[in-house]
Amino acid sequence: MSFANSLGRVLKENIYADRDFPPFNRVSMDGIAISHRVFEEGQRVYKVEGIQAAGSEQMTLSNTQNCIEVMTGAVLPENANVVIPYEQTVIENGIAKVSITEVSHFKNIHKKGKDKMQGDLIISKNTLISSAEIGILATVGKSTVKVAKNPKVMIVSTGDELVEVNQTPKDFQIRRSNVHTLVSLLKRKGIESKTTHITDNKEILKQKIKGFLEDYDVLLFSGAVSKGKFDFVPEVLEELGVEKLFHKVAQRPGKPFWFGGIATSVLSEQDVKNREKNNTIVFAFPGNPISTFINCLAYFYPWYQKSVGLKLNEVTAILSEDVIFKPNLTYFLHVKLSYKFGHLIATPIRGNGSGDLASLIDADAFIQLPNDQDEFKKGEVFPILSYRSF
Amino acid sequence: MSFANSLGRVLKENIYADRDFPPFNRVSMDGIAISHRVFEEGQRVYKVEGIQAAGSEQMTLSNTQNCIEVMTGAVLPENANVVIPYEQTVIENGIAKVSITEVSHFKNIHKKGKDKMQGDLIISKNTLISSAEIGILATVGKSTVKVAKNPKVMIVSTGDELVEVNQTPKDFQIRRSNVHTLVSLLKRKGIESKTTHITDNKEILKQKIKGFLEDYDVLLFSGAVSKGKFDFVPEVLEELGVEKLFHKVAQRPGKPFWFGGIATSVLSEQDVKNREKNNTIVFAFPGNPISTFINCLAYFYPWYQKSVGLKLNEVTAILSEDVIFKPNLTYFLHVKLSYKFGHLIATPIRGNGSGDLASLIDADAFIQLPNDQDEFKKGEVFPILSYRSF
Numbered sequence: 001m002s003f004a005n006s007l008g009r010v011l012k013e014n015i016y017a018d019r020d021f022p023p024f025n026r027v028s029m030d031g032i033a034i035s036h037r038v039f040e041e042g043q044r045v046y047k048v049e050g051i052q053a054a055g056s057e058q059m060t061l062s063n064t065q066n067c068i069e070v071m072t073g074a075v076l077p078e079n080a081n082v083v084i085p086y087e088q089t090v091i092e093n094g095i096a097k098v099s100i101t102e103v104s105h106f107k108n109i110h111k112k113g114k115d116k117m118q119g120d121l122i123i124s125k126n127t128l129i130s131s132a133e134i135g136i137l138a139t140v141g142k143s144t145v146k147v148a149k150n151p152k153v154m155i156v157s158t159g160d161e162l163v164e165v166n167q168t169p170k171d172f173q174i175r176r177s178n179v180h181t182l183v184s185l186l187k188r189k190g191i192e193s194k195t196t197h198i199t200d201n202k203e204i205l206k207q208k209i210k211g212f213l214e215d216y217d218v219l220l221f222s223g224a225v226s227k228g229k230f231d232f233v234p235e236v237l238e239e240l241g242v243e244k245l246f247h248k249v250a251q252r253p254g255k256p257f258w259f260g261g262i263a264t265s266v267l268s269e270q271d272v273k274n275r276e277k278n279n280t281i282v283f284a285f286p287g288n289p290i291s292t293f294i295n296c297l298a299y300f301y302p303w304y305q306k307s308v309g310l311k312l313n314e315v316t317a318i319l320s321e322d323v324i325f326k327p328n329l330t331y332f333l334h335v336k337l338s339y340k341f342g343h344l345i346a347t348p349i350r351g352n353g354s355g356d357l358a359s360l361i362d363a364d365a366f367i368q369l370p371n372d373q374d375e376f377k378k379g380e381v382f383p384i385l386s387y388r389s390f
Numbered sequence: 391m392s393f394a395n396s397l398g399r400v401l402k403e404n405i406y407a408d409r410d411f412p413p414f415n416r417v418s419m420d421g422i423a424i425s426h427r428v429f430e431e432g433q434r435v436y437k438v439e440g441i442q443a444a445g446s447e448q449m450t451l452s453n454t455q456n457c458i459e460v461m462t463g464a465v466l467p468e469n470a471n472v473v474i475p476y477e478q479t480v481i482e483n484g485i486a487k488v489s490i491t492e493v494s495h496f497k498n499i500h501k502k503g504k505d506k507m508q509g510d511l512i513i514s515k516n517t518l519i520s521s522a523e524i525g526i527l528a529t530v531g532k533s534t535v536k537v538a539k540n541p542k543v544m545i546v547s548t549g550d551e552l553v554e555v556n557q558t559p560k561d562f563q564i565r566r567s568n569v570h571t572l573v574s575l576l577k578r579k580g581i582e583s584k585t586t587h588i589t590d591n592k593e594i595l596k597q598k599i600k601g602f603l604e605d606y607d608v609l610l611f612s613g614a615v616s617k618g619k620f621d622f623v624p625e626v627l628e629e630l631g632v633e634k635l636f637h638k639v640a641q642r643p644g645k646p647f648w649f650g651g652i653a654t655s656v657l658s659e660q661d662v663k664n665r666e667k668n669n670t671i672v673f674a675f676p677g678n679p680i681s682t683f684i685n686c687l688a689y690f691y692p693w694y695q696k697s698v699g700l701k702l703n704e705v706t707a708i709l710s711e712d713v714i715f716k717p718n719l720t721y722f723l724h725v726k727l728s729y730k731f732g733h734l735i736a737t738p739i740r741g742n743g744s745g746d747l748a749s750l751i752d753a754d755a756f757i758q759l760p761n762d763q764d765e766f767k768k769g770e771v772f773p774i775l776s777y778r779s780f
Contacts, residue, residue: 131574143555171465174412177529184521342735
C-alpha cells in the first residue's frame, strides 16, 4: 500500500537504508565553511568565494585561505571541513571575520553515514507504523510498503428488542448500540468492519451465518449466547461445524462468551487446502453492553495483535484503594486512570453492573483483578485494558 | 455529524438521557420470573404461564402462584419481582422446580432508572469521544452530534534540496519527508491536512502564503526559518502582517521556531468582523526532521487540544538512568517507554542530533528536561511527549 496511508498498520518487510544517512557531509548551521587547518594556524579573516545553497551541487573551496557561505542542509564544499555559524561571524564587503578562537574539526557538520550506512536495517518487519516510521519510509524512498492484511470482519447483532439509533423505541425496546461500540473499537485499531442485524429465528440465523463463514475472516456476535429460549448462536455455530474453543469464561462482567474456529472435520479436502482462507474466527459476546465492551478488549484485541504479528504489551496500573471481590471469577473493574509522578494510578469507579454503559463514561479502563484473590490492596499492581488514549 | 463517525472528535453539546436507563425493569438472567412474597412463603414449585421474550410487550403474571419464563433483556412481567435463573431451576412438563431456598427482592433484575433517570446529564460537552461515548450516543438516539470543527490545515515544505519520495535524489539532494511525518502526526489526532512545496524564492513564497492565509486556519512550515540566505519564511510572514509571537525557543533540538497569528493592524474593517475566520495560526518549524517532529508534539498538539476545548493531560515518566545536559536549554531527549509495576519508565536512547530521524524508530517518546537543571538523576520524574500509543 502507499506508505502515506500506512499509519497504524503493521509493517511486513524489513526496511534498509538506500544510501548513507546523511547521504553527504551535511551542513547543520547557516554560516561559513572553512579549512580547519587554516583556522588552527590562526587565520580569522576569510574572503567569501561563493554561496553553497541547500539543493545545489557541491562547490569546491578553490583557495583554502578563503571561505564559502553555506546553508543548513547544503553539501559541505570540497576542501572545507568546519562550519562557523553566522552568529560567530561578521561579513562585510565580501570578507568574513570570525569572532571565536576555538573550533573542533567537523563542527556543525553532520558527517556522511553517521546515522546509518547504506544497507543498514532501519525498521524491522512487524513494527507498528507510527509517524516516525512514516518519516523514515519517505526518507528511504519506500513509496509503497508491505503491511499486514487486516481481517474482513462482520459484526452481527441479535435480539428482537433492538431498534435502530434513529428510531424511537417502544417501552419494551432499546436501541441497537453494541454494534456501534464494536465498530468504533475496531476502527481504533484501524480495522474496518461491516454490521448486520439478524432476527431471533434459528433458521434465518443459520442461513446467514453460513454465508458469513464463507465470506469473512472474523465474525463478532453480540447477544444470543446465553441460556435463553432464543439464544441460538452457540447451537447454530456448532451445527455449522464451528469448533467450540471455550464457552462461559469465569469472569464478571461478561460471563457467557463463546469463541471458535472452523473445525477441520467438516471441511472438504479442497477446504483443507484453502484452510487459511476458511479458518474464520468467531467471537460471540453476550448482549450486555459492558460485557461486549470488555470481551472485545480482553479477547478480540489480543487475538488481532497476535494475528498481525505484534507483541502484546501488558500495561499495569496501581490500585488507589482497597477492593474486595469474593466470587471465584476474574473481575474487570471500571477505573479512572491518572499519571502521578510517573505512576499510573487506577481509581475504581463503581458501576451498576453489566448493563450500565453510562459508567464507562466516567472511567478510562478496566483493571483485571485475578480470581485467586479476594482482597486487592491499595498499592497493588494489576493489568489494565484501556479504551482511551493518553 | 453522524455519531458513527465521531470517534476521536470532541463533543460540543451535553448529552442527556432521553428516557430512564434501563427504560424498564430489565431481566438480567434467563430463567423464571416469580412473586418474591410467594417464594418467601416457601413455595418452590411453579406452573409456567408463558414466555416473556426480549423485545416483546410486557406480559402479566395472572396468578402469582405461577411463573413466566423470562429472557435476558426482556421486560419483567407485571406482578413478578424476582428472577430465578435456569441454573437454579428444573422445568419439566410445564412445571418449574426451584432448587434454592433464599433469594433477595428484585434479584436478577436491573431496575428501571437505576443507572440514569430521564433528563440526567450523561456526557458533558468537551468530552473526547471514545467507543464508550459512541455506545451511549447510540443508546440515547443521538444519530447526529455536534463536534468541534477541525482546523483547515496546509503543510508547506521549503528547501530546494528536496525531491519527492518516489524520485531518486542526486548526491546533494534528499527526499521530502517532513510533510509526510506532519500529515501523519495530524492524522493521529483525526485532523486531515493538505501539503505543498514552495521553491526557495521570496516572491513566490509571499504570493502563495498570502493565499494560504486567506484559505486556511493553520499553516505549518517545515524549513526556511533560520539565518540562511534563502530562509525567507519569517520575513515574508512579517511582511504579510503576521504577528510574531516568538522565534527561537531555548530548546534542543529544534532551536529556531516561529509562531504567529494575524496582526489586527493589517486587517480591514470587514476582516475584523470576520476575525475568527481570518485568524490564521502559523507554526514555522526548522527543516531538521527531529526538530519538526518535536515541535509538532510540543507546540501544535497542545494548541490543537486547547482550540477544540480539551484539557491538557500532562503525562510524566521516571528516568531510568542519570542524564547530564549543561546548556541552558530545555532538552528533549529520545526515550523508550515501558510499564513496570504501574511505573512508566523512560530509558534514554542516544541519537545523533537533530538530523537523525532513524533514532526515532528505537524510541517511543521525548522526555522534556528543564533548562534550570544540569543533572537529571535516575528516578526523577519529567513530562513526556509520546508518539506511539500504548
